[in-house]
Amino acid sequence: MTATPSVSFDDVRQAAARLDGIAHRTPVHTSRTLNALTGAEVFIKCENFQRVGAFKFRGAYNAVAQLSAGQLAKGIAAYSSGNHAQATALAARELGTTAVILMPEDAPRSKREATVGYGAEIVTYDRYTQNRTALGEALAAERGLTLIPPYDHPDVIAGQGTAALELFEETGELDALVVPVGGGGLIAGSAITARALHPGTNVIGVEPENGDDTKRSLAGGQRVTIPVPRTIADGQALDTPGEITFPINQRLVTAIALVSDKDIVNAMRFAFEHLKIVLEPSGATPLAALMAGHIEDLPRRVGVIASGGNIDAQRFAELVSR
Incomplete structure (x- = not known):
């Protein structure tokens, strides 16, 4: 355990x-x-x-800033309904890496557009029928990215x-x-x-x-x-x-x-x-x-x-x- x-x-x-x-x-x-x-x-x-x-920028930046040079070179992933998505995307841009964000299909349009505006790639899912944690972990593993979860x-x-x-x-x-x-x-x-x-x-x-x-x-x-x-x-x-x-x-x-x-x-x-x-x-x-x-x-x-x-x-x- x-x-x-x-x-x-x-x-x-x-x-x-x-x-x-x-x-x-x-x-x-x-x-x-x-x-x-x-x-x-x-x-x-x-x-x-x-x-x-x-507030999400505080946690996202603090986590991404402590990654190794090798992790930053490969990029990061996150899952979020919107604010952590934007925060991780901006933290990635500030620290010279890339971000792929898993977002629900019904996430507010303004949050999706802002996330893309910070340079992230968005992958969507259905929040009512799919498990975002499992999807996020699979996405990170498939692409060799470091996963930055929104709170855990x-x-x-x-x-x-x-x-x-x-x-x-x-x-x-x-x-x-x-x-x-x-x-x-x-x-x-x-x-x-x-x-x-x-x-x-x-x-x-x-x-x-x-x-x-x-x-x-x-x-x-x-x-x-x-x-x-x-x-x-x-x-x-x-x-x-x-x-x-x-x-x-x-x-x-x-x-x-x-x-x-x-x-x-x-x-x-x-x-x-x-x-x-x-x-x-x-x-x-x-x-x-x-x-x-x-x-x-x-x-x-x-x-x-x-x-x-x-x-x-x-x-x-x-x-x-x-």
Whole structure:
């Protein structure tokens, strides 16, 4: 039996040094209107302003930057619904290698076009009938590429943890940190960082109610698999938590809140009208949980990681005009 790789706060700090001057140090926004609405002092880490428009660049670059010259010469592969695809493609370009990305056929057009724009080759699959992990591993093996998975990789997790590190450096101790949950890489890295810097900070994940695989898994004490969820939060449309991320989150995450598609749209509209920022559905789920009152006993000082803003204008208008 292979031991599950560990990720430490030292790994997060090393990732931060590796990303210094490469990734953007994204802003933290506050809003008196949001504070009045929630009854808390809320600090929003705006990863929609990160390179490629999402936090995923942090983990992808941190992982690709540690590959050997021989691995870089052969190229890399990844599988993703969109943001990790773009992040890996850009990391490959920055580090002088090539990328082949496996993407679902129904991935948002803007994310597909951006991935191609960064120089990657795209191979498509049906997310509802095919297993992307198996397909990605087969693709990498067939072409001799190094596979960079979207969350289940220690270097990816460490890179994602740098978003929380920057947030804490700006805000100091927080009572709670609210983070979207897909495969669990962002919240795992965030929880490792929170535990190291401020052990009293509760780390709360947010999933779409139709994609509650992590909540069910934490409740059951083991990873469970659900049908591939249908939700507007395409970045969180996963059926099972990661093999590496789940034990970390099982140990460090306080709770998981669920939000409806309607809650998400309301949060996207609020962010646009009051914060003057554009969030994609997956990036808006933590804000949605706060606004809809789905986090029990909300404390006084709360951090939120708004994970991304990759949505095209037509889709955004369709959703927020509902």
